[in-house]
Amino acid sequence: MSYNKKTNFIFIVLSIVYFAIAAPITMAIKNHYVSLESKKVEMVVANNISLVRSNFEASIFMDTFLADSLATLITIDPDVAFKNWEVVASQLLKKSQHVRNVTASPNNVITYIYPLKGNEAAIGIDLSRVPEQNKAIQLAKQNQHVYIDGPVNLVQGGRGLIARYPIYSDFPYNKAYWGTVSVVIDYDALMKSSGIYDIFDAEIAIRNITNTAKMLYGEAELFDKPDIQQFINLPFGRWQLAAKYKLTDSSHLLFIQRAILTTAFFAILLIYALFFLVYKNYKIIHMAAMQDELTQLPNRRYINELLRKMSSKRDNNAFFTLLSIDVNDFKYVNDNFGHDVGDRFLQFISIKLKENIRSTDTVARIGGDEFLIILQNVYQPEKVTNVIQSIKGKIESESFFHKNKEIKPSLSIGYAIYNDKNTDIEALITKADHAMYLNKNANAFIKNSYR
Incomplete structure (x- = not known):
């Protein structure tokens, strides 16, 4: 695996x-934080439900006990009560x-109703x-105290809770039943003012x-396993409230x-971006x-590091050949065409x-103008010679042009074969260089190589 592939693989794994x-x-x-916040929300919801319960109790007690004074007046003196019906009833409503x-x-x-309009x-x-x-009247008579019924659909429209007071003409014996006084409490207004419609985090x-048991609001299933259970105490009665978060x-x-x-997403991306930049910079x-x-x-x-790794492999088949290459007469190119052309000529050779x-x-x-090539798994001399001839033939058959002037490349190549685990890498490079210089000296300089 090459260095780049290895580092890329490590980066991907990390x-x-x-x-x-x-x-x-x-x-x-x-x-963790949602759990903490959930407990806070549950506490708020529980407090709000307790407030709802208190609002129900306060409103119903106030409205029913105001009507109790009217029932008492009728019990004591019905004639006075009905002569002043409008005044007494209007004060109660106020x-x-x-x-x-x-x-x-x-x-x-x-027989008597206030206000009469609309009713x-x-x-x-x-x-x-x-x-x-x-049925509600009979329960009030039976218990001889106020009985709250409802919600019921009213004849005059809408829904109401009806607080019924049984009236007896022989108080305190309560044997002679006179009739009933009823106070109709606006059910929808009561529910709204209690705050029950403002609780969104619980059913x-x-x-x-x-x-x-009679359902007044919500679903009966909530009473099976409620998270919150409270009782709303009424005059001579009781409601049960259940809630689930x-x-x-x-x-x-x-x-x-x-x-x-x-926040976590951007923090993770930011840390990863920093990690990526460090890796990229590395x-x-x-x-x-x-x-x-x-x-x-x-x-x-790089080539020394690669050769060191290749020579340290515990593999009997890890043989290779090192080619040492020198560009012939490169000084001539630099001296006659300038260093910029010389650089581009070296780039041409490398390509x-x-x-x-x-x-x-x-x-x-x-x-300078020196190159090394590592031929993997090539170690037979005849095969190495064929590769060298192929490289020389193909490169020297092409030309580099500068301002319509042709520069013919010429290479000197020597080689050294690594087929012994004990071969020293520096000695291998020296051997390949020595072979290259022998090849270079053997080549006659041809004046027409550059035209």
């Missing part, structure tokens, strides 16, 4: 490990919070003939458990989750140290050398 570690850590941090109307029903027939349809109704209403249900839809928790994940520095600046070929340091070797081989510039 990147995978980094993200594999970062992801669960991020989720753990997110879950002091109440959610009372829609108040009625007096001698013998259970609605005319209720006058004359015999409540004993309305099954649901008659709530309420049922009347005074006699038999619905935190998956909590806007606050969703915001916390998004904020943590977004590669650039290492490449600069291992690469020839002019030709972009590996330099002497042609790369084109005429295999992808498994390596070519390097080790200084």
Whole structure:
């Protein structure tokens, strides 16, 4: 594996490990903070539900006990009460919070109602003939105290809670039943003012458990395993409130989750970007140290490192041949055409050398006009000779042109075969250089090589 491939592989592995570690850590941090915030939200929800319970109790107690004074007045002196009906009933409504109307029903027939406007349809109704209403009246008579019924659909429209007071003409014996006084509490207004509609992080249900369970609000299933359970105490009655947290839809928790994940995402990317920049900078520095600046070929340091690694392999088949190459008469090119042309000529030579070797081989510039080539798994002398002739033939058959002037390249090549694990690399390079100089001296300088 080449150095670049090896470092790239290590970088990819480290990147995978980094993200594999970062992801669960991020989720753990997110879950920890969401858990803490969930507990805070649950406390807020529980406090708000307690406030809802208190609002129900306060409103219902206030409105029902205001009506208690009217029931007392009718019990003591019905004549005075009905002579001043408008005044008494209007004062009751002014002091109440959610009372829609108040009625007096001698013998259970609605005879007096305030306000009359909008409630005319209720006058004359015999409540004993309305099954649901008659049931509530009988319960009030039986218990001899106020009974809160509802919510019921009102004849005059809408829904209401009805607080019914049984009236007896022989107080305190309560044997002679006179009729009933009823206070209609606006159910929808009561629910709204309680704050129950403002709780979004929990599902709530309420049922009347005074006699038999009756659902007032929400779903009955919430009473199976509620997270919160409270009781709403009423005058001579009781409601039960149950709630289950619905935190998956909590806007606050969703915001916390998004904020943590977004922050973590950018933090992970930032750290990774810094890691990538360090790696990139390392590669650039290492490449600069291992690469020839002019030709972009590996330099002497790289080739020495590669040769050291190749010679240290514990593989009997790890044989190779080292070619030492020198460009003939390069000084002539520099002196006659200038160093810029000389540089471009060396770039031309380096390109042609790369084109005429295999992808498994390596070519390097080790200084000036000198190059080294490592031929992987080539160690038979006749095969090495064929490769050298091929390289020389192809490169020397092409020309480099400068301002319509042709420069014919000429190479001197020597080689040394590595086929002994004990061969010293420096000795191998020296041997290849020596063979190259022998080849160079054997070549006659041809004056017409450059025209």
